[in-house]
Structures are given as structure tokens and as C-alpha cells.
Amino acid sequence: MQALSRLLPILPGDYPLPVLVVVHVRPGRRNVLASLFAAKCNLEVREPDDKEPIAPGTILFAPPDYHMLVETDRTVSLSVEGPVQFSRPSIDVLFESAADAYGSGLVGAVLTGANHDGAEGLRALFEAGGTALVENPAGAAYPVMPRAALTLVPGAESLPLDALAQRLLDLAG
Amino acid sequence: MVKERMDAEKMDGEQIEDIEIRLLLEALFRRYHYDFRNYAQASLKRRLRQARDQMGLPTFSALQDRLLRDPATVSRLLGFLTVQVSELFRDPAYFRAIREKVVPHLRTYPSLKVWIAGCSSGEELYSFVILFREEGLEDRTLFYATDINQDALDAAARGIYPLDRLRTFTENHQLSGGKSSLSDYYSTAYGHAAFDKSLRERVVFSDHSLVTDAVFAEMHLISCRNVMIYFDRGLQDRAVGLFRGSLARKGFLGLGAKESLRFSQYAGSFGEFVREEKIYQRRDP
Numbered sequence: 001m002q003a004l005s006r007l008l009p010i011l012p013g014d015y016p017l018p019v020l021v022v023v024h025v026r027p028g029r030r031n032v033l034a035s036l037f038a039a040k041c042n043l044e045v046r047e048p049d050d051k052e053p054i055a056p057g058t059i060l061f062a063p064p065d066y067h068m069l070v071e072t073d074r075t076v077s078l079s080v081e082g083p084v085q086f087s088r089p090s091i092d093v094l095f096e097s098a099a100d101a102y103g104s105g106l107v108g109a110v111l112t113g114a115n116h117d118g119a120e121g122l123r124a125l126f127e128a129g130g131t132a133l134v135e136n137p138a139g140a141a142y143p144v145m146p147r148a149a150l151t152l153v154p155g156a157e158s159l160p161l162d163a164l165a166q167r168l169l170d171l172a173g
Numbered sequence: 174m175v176k177e178r179m180d181a182e183k184m185d186g187e188q189i190e191d192i193e194i195r196l197l198l199e200a201l202f203r204r205y206h207y208d209f210r211n212y213a214q215a216s217l218k219r220r221l222r223q224a225r226d227q228m229g230l231p232t233f234s235a236l237q238d239r240l241l242r243d244p245a246t247v248s249r250l251l252g253f254l255t256v257q258v259s260e261l262f263r264d265p266a267y268f269r270a271i272r273e274k275v276v277p278h279l280r281t282y283p284s285l286k287v288w289i290a291g292c293s294s295g296e297e298l299y300s301f302v303i304l305f306r307e308e309g310l311e312d313r314t315l316f317y318a319t320d321i322n323q324d325a326l327d328a329a330a331r332g333i334y335p336l337d338r339l340r341t342f343t344e345n346h347q348l349s350g351g352k353s354s355l356s357d358y359y360s361t362a363y364g365h366a367a368f369d370k371s372l373r374e375r376v377v378f379s380d381h382s383l384v385t386d387a388v389f390a391e392m393h394l395i396s397c398r399n400v401m402i403y404f405d406r407g408l409q410d411r412a413v414g415l416f417r418g419s420l421a422r423k424g425f426l427g428l429g430a431k432e433s434l435r436f437s438q439y440a441g442s443f444g445e446f447v448r449e450e451k452i453y454q455r456r457d458p
Contacts, residue, residue, distance in 0.1 A: 030430060049433040050402045051213075051409070063431050069215035075406075078431050079216040080399045082258050097215035100187075 003111040003135060003161055005040065008059060010165045013042040017107075017172050019059040020068065020076075020098065022089045024113065027065035034061045048076045062089035069097035085117035095121025104129030107171050109164060110156075111135045113145030119152040131171060132156035133164055193233035194221060200237045205247050207321065208384045209254060211408040217254070224253040248324055255322045257293040257399070260341055261355070262300045264430050265348030267398075270450040271301075272350050275425050276308050279393060285314040288392045288419065290383060290412075291400030292318040295329030296342075299358075300349075301396065302372045307352040311375060317389065319381035326378050332359075332368035339366050383412040389419045399429040406436065413439045417455065426453045 004021065011019070023033055031047050037059065038045040045059040054060070054074045062068035067079040067089050077097075084090035095108050095118065108125040110118040112135055126132040134156045137143035150158055159167060194217075198210045209217065221233065228249070230236050240246045262268050279285055287305075289298045298318045305311040320326050334342070339355075346355045359366040381389065383400070395416050401409045416426050417439055426443060428451040434440045443453040 047431070049431050049435070050429075051406055051433075051436050066431060067216070069213075069219075071213060071215050071405075077213045077215050078399075078402045080257060080259070080402070081216065081220065093219065096219065100215065100218070 002141060004037070006161050007111075007165050007168070008037055008045075009040045009042070011041065011043055011059075011168065014057070015043055015169075015172055016056050018054045018056055019043070020054070020062070020070070020094060021059060022062045022068065022091045022094050024087050024089075024115075024117070025064055027088075030063060032064075037061070048078075050076065050078045052076045062094065064089075067093040069093060070101040071097075072101045074101065085115055087115065087117045090121075091118035092121035096124045099125040099128040099130060102128075102130065106130035107133065107168070109133040109135070109168070110146055110149040111161075112140035112142045114142045115145060116148040118145055119148040122149045122153045122156060126153050126155060133167060134158050135164060136160045190233065193237070194218065197221070197233050197237045197240070200241055201247075201250070204241055205244075206385070207247070207251065208382070211384070211405050212254075212403050213405050216403060220253050224250055227253075251322050252324065255293070255320075255325060257291075257325075259293060259296040259399075260338070260345055261296050261303075262342065262345035262349045262351075263296065263398070264450075265345045265350075267427065267430065267450045267452075268300060268304060268345075268349035270447040270452055271394075271427065272304060272308065274447050275394065275427075275452065276304075276310065278423075278425075279310060280308075282393060283313065285310065285394070286317065286390055286392045286421075287314055288317045288319070288389060288395045288397075290319055290381075290395060290397035290416070292320050292329050292378075293322075293325050295332055296334075297396060297398060298329060298376065299332060299368055299372060300346075302376065303346070303351075303353075303355070303358055304349070306372075314375055316376045317379060317392075318376055319379045319389075321380065321382045321384075323380060326380065330373065330378050332370075332373065333365050334368075336361060336364050336366055383415060384408060388415055391421045392419050392424055393421050394425045394427070395420060396427040398427065399432070402429065402432060409436075410438045413437050417442050420455045422455065422457055424455045426455070427451065428453070 034045050034047045043057055043059050047063040048060045069077045071077050084092050098106055122132050132153050134146045134149045136158050137146040139160050140146050202208045225236050292298045305314050343355045359368045401412050434443055444456045446452045446454040
């Protein structure tokens, strides 16, 4: 959450890429995270409905208790199949489907976190030619997740948050 | 150069996998008449990979070979493809809206038909029967619970759930505005809760596919939650059209919290009845 609060507000209002975000939260009320970040961000932030088109300049948060996937026609699919890495939504599920849909045009970042979710997905993304970014575990609030990602994807760029934010800006330029 | 060749090989690998998946789904349809050909790809692909890996098979072609020759593989595969983990009164706000906003309309009918489409292992069905009993509508209602997966239908007809799930069920029930104690409806033994058979007296269980089957009876309420999210847009349109045709005048259609008719060709055939809970009402010209 704190990491995202430093990252997402940096993206300018004319940021040309769509941004999809998975946060591990307990299943609960809907739209809480999205409305929290909508107040801080320059971009439109919301939880998508199933089959919603993915538009540039929008930040989509996976709804609590759903997996969020990307279809090859660039729409969002949701799913309530079982948890992956004890997580629903799961980063692996998002990354793997997005890697199929976007291939080398995809940028993926694994931030602070307390389990191994995201590592397999980042590998799929990296193998599909995408850009793999990981928050430097040394500075992360919970280093388990970025460390797991770096172990599985040694070729990923390990960056402190500020540098990672800059990288997101540069990659879109 | 090397990278380009690797990309080309990789691309081939992915294309081959896509071809294999299409052929596998075609085989499943032609041999057993289960039609997953127009399911949303991303999640389907993921679950097919799981099935392939857990069956210890190297490729989708190998899975297809086994599927064609060994009918026992079908139910295993369906288990992967139709897996749904739900709860009683999942999204309590939805059931509260049914109770507070829809039930007053339903009361005006002398007899009612309710369709739980894609009932899976029955959690949503029992939620509705209990809610209708609490509201005094059960005796005049016939519930239709349908699914394509016979194993799921059997589980729904048994109504037995692991005891560790009952805490969530009970909390949800209370949050939905429950007027009784959930424990009135089940008995426990061996770490499981068995829901009372009286809850099934007004229920018809039936094998029905939203993909290939036709309009059902004339319903006053259809609840189909988190089923159509696995369909592609075209198939979603078919299913919504089926619901349109199966609803009585001013009948209600309830969807999952993150499903919307906004993207459907039938958007104009329904009015938003409780917008935030995705409860729609059939609109007639």
C-alpha cells in the first residue's frame, strides 16, 4: 500500500499506458482501494467490471476476491476460481494472462509483499519478452515477495522505489 | 539474431499451444457435447494447463488423445473447467437487496419460479431457499437449480459442506439481513454440515447448459452469479438472450457483483433495478 502510494501518484495525467494493479487484501467491501487511490492519483482509478475494455490512462485495481485477467482482445476478464499462492486476486494469474496478451510490450513490477505470488507470473512475462521490474528487497517493507521474484527471474531489474517509478515514466516515453 | 530466432521458436510454441487448445475443445464438444469453445480464453487456458499438468501429460494433444478414448477423463476435466468456490450468501449486500427490494414485488404473485443458473455445488441455491423461507415465500415457489456439471449437481443435491466454512456462511447470512439462525437449517457430523432435506422439497435439479440449451420455463427471478464471467462476449450475449426469453414480464435478473449488462447487446432489454448490486428487471416495450 505504501509502496503503491509512492508509485501511482507519480504517473502524470497523460500517462499513455493502462495500469493494472493487484493488491492482496482480505475479501471485503468493494471499491475501497480504488476510491482511496482515485483521490491521490492523476489518472482515473477504478475496479473494472468483467469484459471491460482496457483503456490507456486508467488504473484498474483487481476487485477483492476475484482474479483479474487480460484477454487477447485487451479486455478484462474476472474469475473466482480458487486462490493461487493463497491469493485471490493473484499476481501470477494477472501477469501470465497479460504476458499472453501483450508479449514484449508488457511491463511488470513486483513490489513489497509477504508471499511468493508474482514470481511465476514475472517469469512468464520475462520469457514473453516483457520488461521485468522488482522493488529492491533491501528497501522493501516485506522483502519476501521481491526476493522470490528475483530468485526466479534473475534477469529482472531490481530497483529502489523512486528509480522504479522513474523507469515506469521512461518506459512509457 | 539469436534472440530473434528464439522469439520465432517461442512464437511457434505459443501458436502450437493455441491450435492444440482449439482442437481439444473441438474434441470435447464433438465426442461429449460439452461446449467450451467460446469461453473466455485467459482463464480457460490457465485451467487447461492445470488439468494437463495434474494429469501428468506433456501436451494438450496428449490430453486430447486421452479424452477421446477414455470417457472417465471427461468428468476430471470438467472438474477443472467448471471449478467454482462459492459461499452461502456470498456478497451479503446482494441478498439484502433481494430481500428488501425484490421480495416485496415477488409477494404480489400467487406462485413463483426462481432459476439458479450455474448452481455449482449449491451454495447460492440454499441461500435463496433459506431467504424465501424466512420471507414466507418458499411454499409458493419452485426453484430450478441447473448446471452442466453432473458432479456439481450431485453435490448441490447433497448439500453437505465442510464445517470450517460455516463461520463465513453464518456471518454472511447475518449481514444479508437473515431473520433466523443459520444453524436451524443444518446438522453437523464428522466435520461437516448437512443442510436439511426440507430445503430441497421445492427444488428441481437439472442438467442445463447456457451455451447449447434453450429457454427454460417462465421465471420471476433468475440469479446467475459469476458464471458468465467465464464466457466470451458472444456467448455472454447468448446467455443473456436466453435469460431475457426465460423471464416473465418484469422478471428480475441478478448477476455477480462485477458483472454488467453494459457491454451486452441486450442492455436495452433490461432496466437497472438495484444498480450497485447488479439486479436488473426485464423491460417490456
